[in-house]
Amino acid sequence: MILQRLKSQSAISVEELHREFGVSEVTIRKDLNALDERNLLIRTRGGAIGLPNTEAESKEDTPIHNKRFFNTREKQAIGRVAATLIEENDTILLDSGTTTLEIARNLHKFQRLTIITNSINIAAELLGYKRFNIILLGGNLRGASQSTVGPIAEMNLKVFYCDKLFLGVDSFNIECGLSTPNIEEANINQMMLSMSKRVIAVFDSSKCNKRSFAFIAPVDKIDVVVSDSNLPANIRNQLRSMQIKVYAAEVHP
Known part of the structure; x- marks a missing residue:
């Protein structure tokens, strides 16, 4: 569900995932760390961002802070x-x-x-x-x-x-x-x-x-x-x- 969310928005925070899923922030951080170790997202302070587009042709203008x-x-x-x-x-x-x-x-x-x-x-x-x-x-x-x-x-x-x-x-x-x-x-x-x-x-x-x-x-x-x-x-x-x-x-x- 976290990875699905990152397909529709560029970044997610621990706080918003905690509120949505009703689990502790500690659990969310562990999940994000595990996904980062598997190279499925990029861990950031307070949350995560999705991986860049790897398609041969890209029209996406990724913000510089990402x-x-x-x-x-x-x-x-x-x-x-x-x-x-x-x-x-x-x-x-x-x-x-x-x-x-x-x-x-x-x-x-x-x-x-x-x-x-x-x-x-x-x-x-x-x-x-x-x-x-x-x-x-x-x-x-x-x-x-x-x-x-x-x-x-x-x-x-x-x-x-x-x-x-x-x-x-x-x-x-x-x-x-x-x-x-x-x-x-x-x-x-x-x-x-x-x-x-x-x-x-x-x-x-x-x-x-x-x-x-x-x-x-x-x-x-x-x-x-x-x-x-x-x-x-x-x-x-x-x-x-x-x-x-x-x-x-x-x-x-």
Whole structure:
């Protein structure tokens, strides 16, 4: 019944399950822990969320506060490796997302960077360094991604030339390219690509061989892929044959 509930809503709490089923909160926590151990849901503080959609094609726009629970170690490893591709004095563009947030958390060795982002939570993370030039793009605020999109954000981007774009990817497919569930996100991602000298796509291996609703760009528009060590060997080989550099981050237990 818990799993059935998660098919119709994105998250559930111990308190609401306790009220509905008339059993103790201790019992509910034990049930949620057991389901988490069997990889049937993801345990969170005070409840649980459902697993991400694993279908080849997805139109679901998962809220960012849920995405942070998916493949956390992989994203942290990718963030560490991607940060090594940055050089002092770079102007970098950080797309919104939980993987690009991990890049923002690994910039301690730098003293002078200009960082442009459309992500509210990434901008807040960057404030902690107290030494970078941070530019937050204006625009329409999307609650699901905590990012700015739309014509104002796209117009803001047109005045900047960036050394490197770190592009978070919801769905990656060699034949179909890069895609995302939201059209506005796809539009601003396309503008980001056009204003960047080098494009670095960052995504964990669970995003491979999928296709979302809104097309961003073909694979040959990117220069580098940073993923985790579970990236399939055939995809690595295909990317390298296209002269795209591939980094596979080792995931620590």
